[in-house]
Amino acid sequence: MLYREAGQFKTSYTADQGIFPIAQDRWVVWAFVAFAFLVVPFVVNDYWANAILLPLLIYGMAALGLNILVGYCGQISLGTGGFMAVGAYASYKLMTAFPEMNMIFVVLLSGGITAAVGSMFGLPSLRIKGFYLAVATLAAQFFLVWLFNKVGWFYNYSATGQITAPERMMFGYALTGPAAEPWVKYLFCLTFLAVFALIAKNLVRGRIGRNWMAIRDMDIAAELIGVRPLMTKLSAFAVSSFYVGMAGSLLFSVYLGAVEVGEVFGINVSFLVLFMVIIGGLGSIVGSFMGAAFLVLLPILLKNGMVDGLGMMPVTAKHVEILLMGLLIIFFLIVEPHGLARLWQIAKEKLRMWPFPY
Amino acid sequence: MKLTYLTAGLAALAVAAPVAATSVATPAGAYELTIPSLVYRTGPYAPGGIPFANGYADYFTLLQERDGGINGATINLVECETAYNTQQGVECYENTKGQGESGALVYQPLSTGITYQLIPKASVDEIPLFTMGYGRTSAADGKVFPWVFNFPSTYWDAASGMVNYAAAIEGGAENLSGKTIALVYHNSAYGKEPIRTLEKLAEKHGYTLELLPVDHPGQEQKATWLQIRRMQPDWVFMWGWGVMNQVAVKEASSIRFPMDRFVGNWWAGSEHDVQPAGEGANGYLSATFHAPGADFPLHQEILKTVYDANKGAGERERVGEVLYNRGLIAAVWTVEAIRKAMEIKGSNEITGKDVREGLEALNVTEERLAELGLPNFTYPVELSCAVHSDPGTVLIQQWDAAAGNWKVVATGIEPDREVITPLIEADAMAYATENNITPRDCN
Numbered sequence: 001m002l003y004r005e006a007g008q009f010k011t012s013y014t015a016d017q018g019i020f021p022i023a024q025d026r027w028v029v030w031a032f033v034a035f036a037f038l039v040v041p042f043v044v045n046d047y048w049a050n051a052i053l054l055p056l057l058i059y060g061m062a063a064l065g066l067n068i069l070v071g072y073c074g075q076i077s078l079g080t081g082g083f084m085a086v087g088a089y090a091s092y093k094l095m096t097a098f099p100e101m102n103m104i105f106v107v108l109l110s111g112g113i114t115a116a117v118g119s120m121f122g123l124p125s126l127r128i129k130g131f132y133l134a135v136a137t138l139a140a141q142f143f144l145v146w147l148f149n150k151v152g153w154f155y156n157y158s159a160t161g162q163i164t165a166p167e168r169m170m171f172g173y174a175l176t177g178p179a180a181e182p183w184v185k186y187l188f189c190l191t192f193l194a195v196f197a198l199i200a201k202n203l204v205r206g207r208i209g210r211n212w213m214a215i216r217d218m219d220i221a222a223e224l225i226g227v228r229p230l231m232t233k234l235s236a237f238a239v240s241s242f243y244v245g246m247a248g249s250l251l252f253s254v255y256l257g258a259v260e261v262g263e264v265f266g267i268n269v270s271f272l273v274l275f276m277v278i279i280g281g282l283g284s285i286v287g288s289f290m291g292a293a294f295l296v297l298l299p300i301l302l303k304n305g306m307v308d309g310l311g312m313m314p315v316t317a318k319h320v321e322i323l324l325m326g327l328l329i330i331f332f333l334i335v336e337p338h339g340l341a342r343l344w345q346i347a348k349e350k351l352r353m354w355p356f357p358y
Numbered sequence: 359m360k361l362t363y364l365t366a367g368l369a370a371l372a373v374a375a376p377v378a379a380t381s382v383a384t385p386a387g388a389y390e391l392t393i394p395s396l397v398y399r400t401g402p403y404a405p406g407g408i409p410f411a412n413g414y415a416d417y418f419t420l421l422q423e424r425d426g427g428i429n430g431a432t433i434n435l436v437e438c439e440t441a442y443n444t445q446q447g448v449e450c451y452e453n454t455k456g457q458g459e460s461g462a463l464v465y466q467p468l469s470t471g472i473t474y475q476l477i478p479k480a481s482v483d484e485i486p487l488f489t490m491g492y493g494r495t496s497a498a499d500g501k502v503f504p505w506v507f508n509f510p511s512t513y514w515d516a517a518s519g520m521v522n523y524a525a526a527i528e529g530g531a532e533n534l535s536g537k538t539i540a541l542v543y544h545n546s547a548y549g550k551e552p553i554r555t556l557e558k559l560a561e562k563h564g565y566t567l568e569l570l571p572v573d574h575p576g577q578e579q580k581a582t583w584l585q586i587r588r589m590q591p592d593w594v595f596m597w598g599w600g601v602m603n604q605v606a607v608k609e610a611s612s613i614r615f616p617m618d619r620f621v622g623n624w625w626a627g628s629e630h631d632v633q634p635a636g637e638g639a640n641g642y643l644s645a646t647f648h649a650p651g652a653d654f655p656l657h658q659e660i661l662k663t664v665y666d667a668n669k670g671a672g673e674r675e676r677v678g679e680v681l682y683n684r685g686l687i688a689a690v691w692t693v694e695a696i697r698k699a700m701e702i703k704g705s706n707e708i709t710g711k712d713v714r715e716g717l718e719a720l721n722v723t724e725e726r727l728a729e730l731g732l733p734n735f736t737y738p739v740e741l742s743c744a745v746h747s748d749p750g751t752v753l754i755q756q757w758d759a760a761a762g763n764w765k766v767v768a769t770g771i772e773p774d775r776e777v778i779t780p781l782i783e784a785d786a787m788a789y790a791t792e793n794n795i796t797p798r799d800c801n
Contacts, residue, residue: 159551318400
């Protein structure tokens with residue numbers, strides 16, 4: 001009853017092409033955005049920011065980036081961890097070489113540098129596909145981590161090879177470093193994610209996105225109707241790496257502050273982000289966020305529930321958590337192979353017909 | 359749809375969790391000391407994490423059972439599982455730092471990655487970090503790192519101590535000239551720590567240093583040991599952890615490298631590192647800063663009071679393992695610092711800030727160790743505002759495969775202060791300039 005479009009008439013092409021054609025959707029989204037921007041910053045504390053919200057936002061950004069590549073363009077990549085490392089090390093070099101540079105530009109430039117590196121590793125995608133491409137991008141993952149561990153220039157020849165984010169200010173508030181307030185860090189990441197999620201949504205709705213999807217669905221047919229595979233695939237790699245690089249940059253500078261490449265950007269991260277995309281839903285913007293939420297929040301929820309709630313030993317809880325996460329992933333993929341986004345879509349369709357389904 | 363059950367279940371969990379958490383009752387009146395313990399009983403390094411965590415927990419259990427806490431204040435040991443993962447470590451830190459009346463009193467991050475995360479945070483949250491023999495070496499400089507303590511020895515002390523041991527076996531430091539020392543290290547911040555010191559010492563003594571990195575987790579070392587066989591170094595030093603150590607010891611024995619010329623640091627010298635290599639591991643050396651074994655009065659007391667009451671954190675027969683003892687001594691020093699803090703404040707209602715004062719005034723003498731049931735277990739420690747790592751003395755222990763235990767073969771090895779002190783100062787100052795820290799005045 002509440003959720004239906006009866007009586008909502010579109011009187012212009014702009015209205016007809018809106019991202020959320022149903023008014024209720026728009027209200028909910030606006031309410032959600034307003035809550036995230038206007039309420040959360042006032043109530044967020046250290047624990048919520050550092051343990052829950054920042055990883056959620058940052059992995060959301062990474063999943064969004066990977067979803068563009070895997071979900072929209074059909075190019076499988078296992079190099080996400082390596083590309084995030086590129087973003088992180090680019091930020092580190094930029095922050096230390098140009099101390100005056102505004103953090104917004106640091107993050108954007110890190111994304112740009114990662115886009116360049118990503119497109120370079122995307123070149124093989126013109127010749128190889130599917131599993132073969134997965135292996136090629138896996139090579140990128142290992143190569144990049146090895147490079148950042150091996151070449152001293154990237155970590156300014158520090159004794160341990162760790163990179164540490166120096167303190168940088170934003171409108172008079174510390175944004176990086178230990179003195180940064182949780183709400184500043186949260187708002188910074190949230191703004192980036194909100195802006196770039198909107199850009200991504202519009203990209204995939206437009207000509208470029210349709211080209212990507214044409215290549216994904218059948219590359220030969222796409223080529224026949226005039227889509228240029230070279231530009232399309234490389235642009236997907238570039239845009240995807242741009243997002244992933246920004247995520248890496250934020251992960252290093254705003255969230256963790258100090259990073260060791262082998263541990264933080266290892267192959268596990270590549271798999272984690274890929275799982276987020278698969279569980280959230282391939283080829284769906286909102287799915288990227290759902291996948292990130294599933295894999296970031298659920299372990300913490302399970303842990304807190306089992307350790308504080310049920311009084312289990314932390315180690316037992318950890319084993320149960322690993323087990324449950326595995327089961328839940330299998331369960332979700334059996335119930336809905338198209339991910340959480342598809343479940344959400346089905347729920348909305350059912351709601352529109354409620355209470356008279358057919 | 360089945361999903362509804364799941365969602366309902368999760369929702370119930372989410373609602374139940376905070377309710378249950380607040381309903382945990384604390385004994386009325388007694389002040390409660392919250393001591394978080396970041397452990398890793400799962401993940402790739404669990405074999406090393408478990409005994410340490412058990413030793414740490416058992417000592418607090420003993421105090422709780424025997425004395426009812428520390429000076430009348432009860433102990434709330436909060437274990438949090440990090441799986442040796444930095445992000446989970448951060449989550450644990452944020453989750454535990456504000457718990458209880460006292461808030462977290464002191465952290466043992468137990469991982470170089472987590473330590474580097476927490477060093478800047480600790481000064482803001484005013485909670486001391488006790489990174490016993492790991493973490494950032496230059497944190498030994500209390501003027502730049504007021505909140506970080508890494509006594510009794512740093513990695514650079516260990517590196518220098520190992521070189522000094524090699525020199526003693528070769529018959530004097532002058533005989534090191536022209537020799538080759540190969541360093542097999544975990545290719546991470548942890549493994550790279552000793553390189554700078556070993557390089558400086560190579561300049562001083564004239565030996566050649568060969569660097570052989572091994573990538574995480576360290577199972578793949580065939581190429582490394584082929585290189586060692588070709589290179590024929592006089593000594594092999596190892597900075598390894600977890601499965602890497604077992605593989606290295608096995609590989610070394612399979613190329614018949616003389617085990618008494620193969621020295622691991624203190625994270626590469628416990629039972630589970632050498633046992634898989636069987637007889638081949640006989641004679642393998644490792645640096646350490648405390649004795650192995652369970653032949654100390656404190657161990658007997660733990661077995662009696664804790665394990666006989668079925669309150670032990672681990673298995674009875676593993677009490678006294680090298681890493682168990684390390685967890686134990688970490689707990690002992692932590693408790694001594696807490697006692698000192700209570701003494702300084704004149705009350706047992708202390709917070710993290712007071713524990714820092716206690717750590718800076720820490721003075722655990724040999725008599726005190728004997729009183730605690732650990733005679734000749736480790737070296738006396740005396741800290742101050744400027745000195746956050748003391749004494750830096752290193753022991754060398756050797757594996758006896760037939761007896762199946764470690765034996766101390768050299769004690770009282772002093773590191774080369776002449777080389778290490780300027781290195782620590784330089785690194786600490788570099789950190790201070792990088793982070794706009796004005797070093798404290800320690801007078």
